[in-house]
Amino acid sequence: MAKITTILFDCDNTLVLSEHLAFEACADLVNEILASRNIRDRFTGPQLQEAFVGQSFQNMIKSLKAQYKYDFKISDAELDDFASMEDDRVIAKLKEKLTPCAGAKFELEQLVTAGSYHLSVVSGSALRRIGASMEKVGFDKYFGHNVIFSATNSLQKPTSKPDPAIYLHALKVLKKSPGECVAIEDSRSGVMAASRAGIKTIGYTGCYEGEEKVKMKTILADSACVVIMDHWQDFRSCLAKIQSGEV
Known part of the structure; x- marks a missing residue:
């Protein structure tokens, strides 16, 4: 593995x-x-x-x-x-x-401090929108321009998730295999895109509330994510399950 x-x-x-x-x-x-x-x-x-x-x-x-x-x-x-x-x-x-997702900054800080993983953004949004978001919440210090990928701008032919093209492109540029990567996605189309690229995916539901959160847990599970986290504080335990082969 x-x-x-x-x-x-x-x-x-x-x-x-x-x-x-x-x-x-x-x-x-x-x-x-x-x-x-x-x-x-x-x-x-x-x-x-x-x-x-x-x-x-x-x-x-x-x-x-x-x-x-x-x-x-x-x-x-x-x-x-x-x-x-x-x-x-x-x-x-x-x-x-714009505000960050609860707990995301802390986990990014922990990941950067540990230095054990390469970090990348793989999004369907335009690069300038991603850049504006990262800058607004101070996340631009975690991701260099060369590790941010946009399905709108990074591909010869723009596409949208659930097409896996942007994930396949990111793997090629980063020189990584699907098996050494983990994706985090909040939508059905995002999970499907990563999964179709062969990448194990964590479904994130912290952006939803009430009945919508319950609904999205089912949707993300049915879309092939291997584990679901309700909050970023659950990230390391979810990652450990993937790394150990439990999921």
């Missing part, structure tokens, strides 16, 4: 509590797009978050268009422009309101 050498962190709602802020901005823009095309439907941030967490803005618009049979044309170039606009709006909210 390979020794674990590398920890791969999702960013949004795993290291930082960003998803609700991101989807607030996202919903505003989606509703503007629909209004400009004389479509009366409107969406809230929580509605979009539940349906599209982990997906790119471009894929979300395409999915909404197909699901609701919206009869309008939108080119890939337009989608890219809207995605850039969304990033601007999201980043503004992150810079104003």
Whole structure:
């Protein structure tokens, strides 16, 4: 069994509590797009978050268009422009309101102090959004630019989790095998992406509350994560279970 050498962190709602802020901005823009095309439907941030967490803005618009049979044309170039606009709006909210996930800073400090693992971020968000998040909460000191990977910017062809492409790319750049890595993910699409790349994954539910947390535990377990942690204080025990071969 390979020794674990590398920890791969999702960013949004795993290291930082960003998803609700991101989807607030996202919903505003989606509703503007629909209004400009004389479509009366409107969406809230929580509605979009539940349906599209982990997906790119471009894929979300395409999915909404197909699901609701919206009869309008939108080119890939337009989608890219809207995605850039969304990033601007999201980043503004992150810079104003973003907070870290409870306990994440302490665990990162412990990992860096021990020096036993390589640390990397593997996210579906754009690099500048990840960078703004890391800087806002002071996590940029833990991750150099060369170990942050974005499914939006780091690949020749942008994609979204659950496609494993961004994890496979990170493994190649970091020169790591799947067996020596552990991923931490909070969403079904994230867990599936890491698992499809052959990486054992810890499901994180600390960003959820009440019934949503109970629901997500089942969803993450069914998505192939090998162990679930409710709080970052559980991280080392979860990692130990993977390293020992218990899970």
